[in-house]
Amino acid sequence: METRLELDVLIYPDEVRVATPEDVRDWELETASQVSIPTVRLFVALYPYNPAAMSPNPETAAEELPFVPGQIIKVFGDTDADGFYHGMSLMPSLSDVASIPDDVVVRRMVALFDYDPWESSPNMDSEVELGFRSGDIIYVLGNMDQDGFYYGDLHGRRGLVPSNFLQPLPWE
Template structure:
């Protein structure tokens, strides 16, 4: 009968020694605090961006990611001191100007996967109500106004919480 012995070994510049359980726990805690896995966040492009023509950094424009409105961009980490994220979309990676995109707050990993597969969110639809920028008379001065992007289509005939779908349709048209 053959038996095998497994040992955990610590290798130092001047020595090799068999690790004790306490030393392994210390090493794991130390390593865990040094290794950080960047979280993947999803953003959607709000405007078209062609770095060759639009980048304020003409020396590094080749390192920036081009995109079009509605394009979904996978981003790692936070923006840098210059206001750029590092992202990837459509098989390309590069720097993404933070003022041209907005985050899609998605916690569900499966939904993230579906959105990344889709690659784009619809940005223009005919028949949708879009208020003019001057039409802000009903917005209080202290209100925080945020631009949002719908993740899903909404059909009041199929998804209305109201029992009478006609009520939902009238309410949506009045918005």
């Protein structure tokens, strides 16, 4: 059976000595006051944020993190002087199959009617469409296509939505 002994040592220019428990405690107290460990928290995005269209700081919008509802964001520390956190996307939301270019304008729309693409779609490929219910808030990404459909996001699901079923809903 092998016996192993681990020791903390202090190395000085002219000597090496075994650290006492008091030496270790003093070192920990000294370094604890010099090292700050940032607070790390997880947030879930409730609303979309597109810096290119929504940032209060257009000159730094390229440094800001875009996100969509349902996306999980890892945040470090507290807010900066402008009220922003430093963070990163911990994992993409399920809706990030198609990413949003930075220059796409995101608009809020409210559904006026229920829409079931399998029953009501004029298109052959209704599986690329998004079903919704009257009153749902849909985040429209970009402009309407030539067939009268927007590309929208509803609770992290994305797909085509008919423009004539939606009405603009101003940002609050």
